Amino acid sequence: MTVDLLVFGAHPDDVEIGAGGILAAHSVLGYSCGIVDLTAGEMASNGTVEERQLEAAEAAKILKCALRRCLHLPDAHLFVNSESLYEVIAALRSLRPRIVLAPFFRDDRHPDHSTCGELVRRAAYLSGLKRLPVDGEPFRPQKLYFYLLSTEQPPDIIVDVSAVHKQKEEAIRAHRTQFFHHSRDKAQTLVNDPFFLHYIRSRDSYFGSLIGVQWGEGLLVNERPAVSDLIKWSGE
Numbered sequence: 132m133t134v135d136l137l138v139f140g141a142h143p144d145d146v147e148i149g150a151g152g153i154l155a156a157h158s159v160l161g162y163s164c165g166i167v168d169l170t171a172g173e174m175a176s177n178g179t180v181e182e183r184q185l186e187a188a189e190a191a192k193i194l195k196c197a198l199r200r201c202l203h204l205p206d207a208h209l210f211v212n213s214e215s216l217y218e219v220i221a222a223l224r225s226l227r228p229r230i231v232l233a234p235f236f237r238d239d240r241h242p243d244h245s246t247c248g249e250l251v252r253r254a255a256y257l258s259g260l261k262r263l264p265v266d267g268e269p270f271r272p273q274k275l276y277f278y279l280l281s282t283e284q285p286p287d288i289i290v291d292v293s294a295v296h297k298q299k300e301e302a303i304r305a306h307r308t309q310f311f312h313h314s315r316d317k318a319q320t321l322v323n324d325p326f327f328l329h330y331i332r333s334r335d336s337y338f339g340s341l342i343g344v345q346w347g348e349g350l351l352v353n354e355r356p357a358v359s360d361l362i363k364w365s366g367e
């Protein structure tokens with residue numbers, strides 16, 4: 132099975148927060164979309180790995196993704212090394228996505244997020260080397276973009292996700308061991324503070340306002356666009 136759009140995250144809820152709207156919007160457009168989580172999120176303060184896997188599967192269904200895989204790399208111990216790179220490259224070579232998204236590769240509060248971005252950035256290039264000892268035919272995605280988690284980079288592109296923001300919120304809510312309600316039997320974290328939804332909404336609404344729509348998700352582009360016809364390129 133191959134996909135048009137593949138979104139990588141370090142933990143089973145990253146993709147929903149940073150690019151859940153983009154996934155849902157592109158599923159609606161008829162593209163096949165997939166998610167790869169590098170870790171099972173076993174270091175989270177709340178929720179077991181089994182609970183989190185069920186929640187992640189439910190969220191992927193809400194976003195109408197064709198697949199969701201977990202690479203089971205070690206949570207809180209993500210490093211740029213050959214073992215992790217080869218796992219990411221194997222996923223790229225088997226799923227052969229046209230477009231890949233990953234968390235921005237610098238300055239995130241959670242080091243796993245930046246490391247995930249750096250791993251995917253390197254893997255997207257190295258995956259094209261035919262002598263690399265990884266299963267599958269050499270492959271490079273057409274484009275790699277970076278989404279935003281706990282970092283405040285200004286985005287280069289904003290995707291209009293107004294029509295699907297409801298699904299994005301629903302997919303985040305599906306991670307019920309993680310988000311939005313403090314309770315006595317749960318460790319209190321930033322993300323299970325009920326106010327956390329407002330953080331997500333405020334950023335998405337701000338990005339939306341920058342392009343004149345209700346909700347937007349921002350992406351960073353790490354290469355210059357190659358343009359030969361400014362009129363066509365500006366056509367949308």
Ligand SMILES: [Zn+2]
Nearest residue numbers: 141142145241
């Ligand atoms: Zn995370």
